[in-house]
Amino acid sequence: MTAVPPARGHGRIRSPWANYVTTARYLALFALACFFLMPVYALLITALKSPSEVSVVRMWQWPHALSLDNFAIVWPKLREGFTNSVLMALPASVLSSLLGAANGFVLSKWRFPGADFAFALILFGMFIPYQAVLIPMFQVMSYSGLRGGLYGLILVHVIYGLPITTLIFRSYFAGISEELIEAAKVDGAGMLRTFVFVALPIAPPAFAVAMIWQFTSAWNDFLFGVLLTNKDRWPITVALNNIAGSQAVPFNEAMASALLACLPTLLVYVLLGRFFMRGLMAGALKG
């Protein structure tokens, strides 16, 4: 389903209102963009202020002296957590995407009796409130010795990411034609070979959707991160919380750290953004 936005004016009744409409569109888009950027602007200028200047009443005022000091102050506090988060979120998102791809492929193209029921069971796992399972999960991880390092945390993110990644890939693979699979079967390929050599090569757009979602969720998680790891493996969200949650919050530092902490997710969005749209268009996440 490749559709391109129609070239303007092609085969269409061009009404005299067209120009006004176009201008109105750009204005609306621009206004919306301003709304979306306004909080970032506030974050940014507070992050550039010195502690004595920071005040909620003067939040819109431009800093008297632009200083990157806050970033320099918070980065050492964030660095260890930053590394830990990268070491955790990357494998977690890649792994859960791969497993989701496997599940999605099986549930859409290599079905077994009861596949739909299995899918429903998996999907329902998406809707668990995490606080409800906190205690038993912690105990299971603790008793199995997986608590403390990053493995337990990665495992938990992979498991709880399975429902959404399975959904994404199942919808995506449902959109690819049966003939490809049939052809592979005719060539004598079994399920695994079909999966690896037919399904995976065309799956990058769905990977983009899955990885963006999973990376964001693993990167921004605080609860599991602080509970399942020892101090030297705390993810960046703990450091963020420590800066932004103490008794006397240094707001300039809090905002600077919030900005720094969202850079990797932004990077993932930038890198995978193109594929993201393609993946959505090809049906990932469509009912």
Next chain:
Amino acid sequence: MRRVSMSRAALSFTALSALVFTAPVWMTACSKSKDKEPAKEMAKEPPKPVPEVPKEPAKDQVEVFSWWTGAGEQEGLDAMIADFKTKNPAIEFINAAVSGGAGTNAKAILANRLQAGNPPDSYQRHAGLELADDIKAAKVEDLTKLYEAQGWKDKLPKGLLEAITIDGKVYSVPVNIHRANLIWFVPKTLQALGIAGPPKTWKEFLAQAKTIKAKGKTALAIGPQWTQKHLLETVLLGDLGPEKYTGLWNGKTDWKSAEVTAALDTYKQVLAASDIKSSAADWQPAADRVIDGTAVYTVMGDWLDGYWGRAKKLGFKTDYDVAASPGSTGVYDFLSDSFTLPVGAKHRAAAEKWLIECGSVEGQDLFNPQKGSVPARTDADKAKYQAYLASALKDWQDPATKIVGSLAHGVVANNAFGSEIDTALGIFVESRDSAGFATAVAKAYAATK
């Protein structure tokens, strides 16, 4: 054609998959230099050499969980840790501080770890009944022997000892003391408004509030829910006096009595004189309104001195001043941070050494000046405490001072009772129904004893 592209794609994907599936191994291996995990962790990675079983760890360690991550607290904790390291060079100190701890984050983390039998070697709790749950569930050790060995019973004020002794046993070592019943103001603002001084009773406050409102300013700056709870306790304390106040939390004072209802009505009026409709999101922006001059008073604990004096670099007595909250002169409404010894701590001996540091004169004198609080011990070095802290210390050590425990900060109410009060207070602030609040609290007390 398809086969060729398939094998190239196949190869790359196989390589990628192999890379990815072993990622946790080689990615973590890359940062192994920072890794100080015990042998258990290493056993999970196949390519690593056989891990050495730690029979006699060359370095002992102590993992201490606290919520001291903010300005002042962190420096104070670091100073104590440095002193601890000098005295115990063989013990490695792991500072597992997570902020928001006076709130629910730490409670959640601790609850999980305690229930799973995986406690830190020592953890911080507010001294008093906040520890009651841990004691009931036999998660913390009785420290009476340690107290006797260190002779702490003579060095702590009687009122404090009473508050932290539960069923004749002591379960925590208090490090610092904060005072909650204080009202803060800017002298110049009072002068400009023609007010002689801070109010001595809540009635006087309400009278002043009328004048202040007429001049277009807010009488009292208030913040999020916990500051409202904090205000409630000071109003109750001011109107009822220390004995009846303490009786509110141990069943001796009848919540439905007329004087309690009157005190609750006073609270309603005080709230009406505050900026609760546009309350600040945090206690510091609320305090800032007093500095800005838009509000005249704020009721807050003495960590406000640390914020104004240190972070904002204002001058005590010149730029801001403080008095006992209305009706509570001579009363010290205290809260205290203390450390415990969990049952099943992996490094019990090291944890005890940490507790000794916490209860020592040197440790307390290193921590408290930085934190902006007063040491629990009575034999502290007075010279280290200047400005506000000097007067606070004097009050704390004065035998005539009546010591009562704070509600909002975990001394007089156990977790369940405190949590039910939160709900009742939220409803009370919305509904302004004093009788309803009193009934709810009395019921909650009975249900959570």
Next chain:
Amino acid sequence: MRRLRAWGPGLLLIAPSLVALAVFVYGFLGWNIRVSMSSWRGLAPAHDFVGLDNYVALLGDVRFTHYDVPNIAIFTLVFVIGSLVVGFVMAVLLDRGVTGENVFRSVYLFPMAISFIATAIIWRWLMDNGGGESTTGINQLLADAGLESWRSDWFKSSSRWAIAAIALPAGWSLTGYVMSLFLAGMRGVPEELREAARVDGASEPRVFWHVVRPMLLPVLMSAVVILTHISLKTFDLFYAMDQKNIKIDTPALYMWFTTFDGGFYARGAAIATLLLLGVATIIVPYIWYSVREERRK
């Protein structure tokens, strides 16, 4: 036997996921339900059985029935409908193709990258409702733009709908994602279908209404489900916005505070189960409908 060999490998491949979820989702859910039927309070678990007492108690709990449930209903309504409408409008605006579409799309999408905690920190300031000289945040922007009368108390207002204000930061976070869904749905409509309608003499709006809109139904369902479940589970945002303010209390928050502040584990488990039931009433029909649609194809 041959049939088993046909679908056996597939089942095997998916088995680990099924097992993991059986433990980590359904096993823990079972634990949760078991706890909700005990009287566990405090750090030491209680293993008694009190049936549905905790649920009955919740039905009489003022905080739960008067604040939490209405609040979450209002919030979900405003958040979901608001995000759908704005996301849809943004998709329509972008659908025809504009210069700099990538830039616009990235700007709308990127708030999703920011954690809810950081979002709450800045939106707390933005929705500050100080008056007079203390006016700041959005109110100050409105005042500067001459729109003083639009000033709002946001979630501190005394209105029943105060919690709807929090739909603003929540929507800021997720509307870009909804827009992407709609945009992908619109772009996924084959151009030939649109052309056919145009050739038949339909104007653009009618093309949209009759050709594009019906094909957006699956996208709409998907968006509604994802938004609703996020809305019911949202916790970080409210927690960081104004902790323990009962006016913006929700079941998820009550569950958290009563469990970990007060130690009321059984009550917390009951709230969690009710929350899950609430989610299930929306999700299960969706899954059933969606699977039925597949069968029909």
